[in-house]
Amino acid sequence: MSDLDVHNLLASHNLRCTRPRVKLATLLFADGRDRHVTAEWAADALAKEGDEVALATVYNTLNSFVEAGLLRQISCQEAGRQVFDTNVEPHHHFYNEQTGELTDVPQNAFRFYKMPAAPDGAEIVDWQVTVTIRPH
Amino acid sequence: MSDLDVHNLLASHNLRCTRPRVKLATLLFADGRDRHVTAEWAADALAKEGDEVALATVYNTLNSFVEAGLLRQISCQEAGRQVFDTNVEPHHHFYNEQTGELTDVPQNAFRFYKMPAAPDGAEIVDWQVTVTIRPH
DNA sequence: TCATAATTTATATTCATTCTAATTAAAATG
DNA sequence: CATTTTAATTAGAATGAATATAAATTATGA
Structure with missing residues (x-):
């Protein structure tokens, strides 16, 4: 750029x-x-x-x-510090519980056939999966 | 009790x-x-x-x-404060972006037929969905 | 070029959380 | 039951992230 x-x-x-x-x-x-x-x-x-x-x-x-x-x-992160993501498209994250590192997971890595309905009086605007991983 | x-x-x-x-x-x-x-x-x-x-x-x-x-x-919360959950079983959350309020979503409200594989050298220990909702 | 409105900056402040060191209380021992 | 040991509580100080303040600087449009 x-x-x-x-x-x-x-x-x-x-x-x-x-x-x-x-x-x-x-x-x-x-x-x-x-x-x-x-x-x-x-x-x-x-x-x-x-x-x-x-x-x-x-x-x-x-x-x-x-x-x-x-x-x-x-918003899914270790408590106590703001993290900014350059990827503004919908996607998910691996969270390495050892290092605190976040890695992108593409949106289409998840496919579901059942999702909860929004509670009355509200609409779903986003959903995001945090997958906690542990090195072995 | x-x-x-x-x-x-x-x-x-x-x-x-x-x-x-x-x-x-x-x-x-x-x-x-x-x-x-x-x-x-x-x-x-x-x-x-x-x-x-x-x-x-x-x-x-x-x-x-x-x-x-x-x-x-x-770990999925507004930045800057720790939230403790009395529900220690695997489950998910609605996050009300207006009020910051969290509500439980039962584990089985989501059913996936495709999930990402863990990255090399790591294992998946937990996954958690945060569903952002907006009152209307 | 000039005016003005936005931005930058050093510094102070706020807020959540943890640390410290002294006191107090719980459990273990005799 | 009294004593000892060990753990927990506490007030207050310290830390760390983030924001507020207010003065100085800079970008933009006339």
Whole structure:
């Protein structure tokens, strides 16, 4: 993903092209790989490249990316830290209980013939499987 | 669940019968209902009954209960707080995105005919579905 | 170029949880 | 039953993640 692409990506999501946003978007989206990152990880990764961004800004930016639909916040995780997922398509996760690492499981890895109905007065908007794995 | 039962429950799980443990076990297990509770909720509930227990003790106790297999820690939740589940059997959850409330979904409400294989070098130890619902 | 509105930033603050060290209480022993 | 040992409780301090604040900076459009 070129500099121009990053600018287009931000612009097309109504996000101003600021230094922190460009750096973070490049870090997260440039190679098209799926990633599960914390704010601290992203801040450290930028710092290592000499692109220091204040931690508060990293939080702000990741949250704007979530609002813009560029990132997804993962709710299935070790308690106590927010994890952001670059894969915004519906999918599931392996959770390595030893390392805490999350790995994507494609949506179609699960096929079901029975699902619960939504409770009265509510609708189902998403479902997500967390598969806990243990190395042996 | 009588006082005697609570004592038996604790004793049979190698937990000393202390005031905080008896109070918490009674609060959580006496009526056999499934509950999803935070440490703060439990501390407040005891305080309202005149049975004050230090918050640190509530945390200690809930964590011992988890270790003893009397409670389960839920990993699918709003970021930032631990939720303890009195239902230790395999099951799933509705997550109300409006209120944050969790409701049990019985294990057999899902039937799959296709599940992902565990990655090399690991085994699947648990899987759990979180169904996000929205009131309408 | 200039004005203005959004963004960044350092710092302070909040909140959930754990740690510490002293006290208290439970079970085991004699 | 008294004593000893060991575990649990507790107040308060400490930690760590995330957000709020408010002043300085920067992007964008006129």
